[in-house]
Amino acid sequence: MQKGFRSFSPMAAMATLLLLTILQLAVHGSAQAPPPGTVTIDGVSYAGDGCPSGSVAYSVSDDFQALTVMYSSYTATTDQGLLNTRKRCTLTIKLNYPPGFFYTLGTVTVRGYTKLDAKVKGTVRVTYHVSGRVGSGAATYNFYGPTEENFERTESFANGVSSECGRVRDLNIVTEGRVHPGKPPKTGIITVDSTDLKLTEIYSIKWNKC
Template sequence: MAGRVSRSVSSMAAMAALLLLALMQFAIHGHAASPPPGTVKIEGFSYNGDGCPPGSAEGSVSDDARALTVMFSKYTATTDAGNSGLRRACTVTAVLSYPQGFRFHLVDVTLRGYAKLDAGVTGTIQTSYYISGVKGTARARRVIPGAFDDNFEYTDSFAAAVYSECNSVRNLQLVSEVRVSPAKPPKSGLLTIDSQDLRLTEVFAITWESC
């Protein structure tokens, strides 16, 4: 899904970059049937955070109801802005419409992208989800240590399962954070997604459970 990402790095500076095309695939596993094709839709979609300014995110659900995709076009953390730029985060609120008799939970998140990190620089991607009105938050975390300069694909499982309620549609909250931790002595670092050649994508793979 992610194309090859290239980025020039000045030979005059020690540059570390974590360029994320993070395809976050949250599997929703369960028993037996899934909702009929085309019956699961996003009825509401909103987002907030310094990693996702207005107009920079969009969401969709696959026809087979097994993938909820969220794409960001501007998601940047960098040492160039001082301490204030080292971390960026975004919270997405999705309201799913689906037939009665089903519930789901998110199992894992798949991250795809490109990282360029100098030795001693660390890139971290944290994801979590919760469902409004339902107890519990599920979390996953990926740490990419430098030196690293390559495309990557990781799948990380959530430590716990948070189930939606049967026959009750509530807001699904998808929370992500990207961070660059510079080395000592300081080295520059960049974690960025832009609208031209870099994209952070979260694909929440859905398997349904009858209830």
Template sequence: MQSDARCGSPLPPLAALAGVLLLILLQLAAHGYAVSPPPGSVKIVGSTYNGDGCPNGSTVIVVSEDAQALTVMFSNFTASTDPPISNQRKQCTVGVKLSYPQGFTFSLGDIILRGYAKLDAGVKGVARTTYYIAGLTGTGKATGPLEGPMDDNFEVPSNFVSPAISQCNTTRDLNINSEVRVVPGRFVPKRSGLITVDSTDLKLTQIFSFSWQAC
């Protein structure tokens, strides 16, 4: 009796498929493709902040459960054209100590700034952010422009140029320097401008995206 012949090759067993998938993942990790730490494994174990844009008790720093974002919320960060002239520029330096699994490096990919601006025509606002990893060379830089006339909440995205990258299997502090500036120009009569917390949650908020790499 002739056996029943079927077209095509027999399906591989489940164990073989799992082995192939594991091999692919290991190859991706070995070549530095983006892989993220497991959810809940990235935590803030220490933080500091200092500057005229972030008085004591005015700043909250959190990391998302999925390890994809770091959020810094300021409740008293305001730059304006009101005298004295020092009010036109406000600044804050944030230091963050992160705990995360070995086998990963990170950089900051981009930033979204949310707040409120009231700028007369011709008045400009600038948000500049830089960051570096303590003890390492390299500084990431991002700039987000605003321009009057405007009187509304805003959301300004920008990308970091030449982002700094952490070392493999070595934890170092992440340091973020943020500056918000209002540039009134040389108008007569003088024109005014204000950049401050938004009207929704009363925060000036920075949302940084993590860019993880296996190492």
């Protein structure tokens, strides 16, 4: 499992899924949220075939309210048959927040670009779970060819699980990108657009008092 911050050069391949993840850690103005400045990110680690060593960069905002993660080698493509049509990456985020609060993930907004041939399906699936807790939340985005579009979609996590009062647990987020080429196999891509090749996900966290 890899850790740390590292920069990278742009990808040249067309059939690529790159992810930019922004985790909103507090809802400003909410009476149920921890006081400003009391929620921090103590570390991020990652693992999976969608995020090989050295391919992930992340940064934390000055106010500790947002985490930005970028993957430089998250490639879901039909170029090599079925070999690279599915990629997966798991993030483990070490949160630190004051006692007396617990959280769930509310929604995830995905922005991107997709181009799929007829009878080709593209899927982005995001799941999360809290370490030591039973259950997980999931949000799935499906795209059907023929299509070429810029998109922005917001979904609520189904069957969301919360952290527990009195214990601070790691937040685990799994993102999977997949292109289903169909029969006979055709081509497809999922990315943010033809210019900067990123897919953006924005997570909202719902805080509650114990």
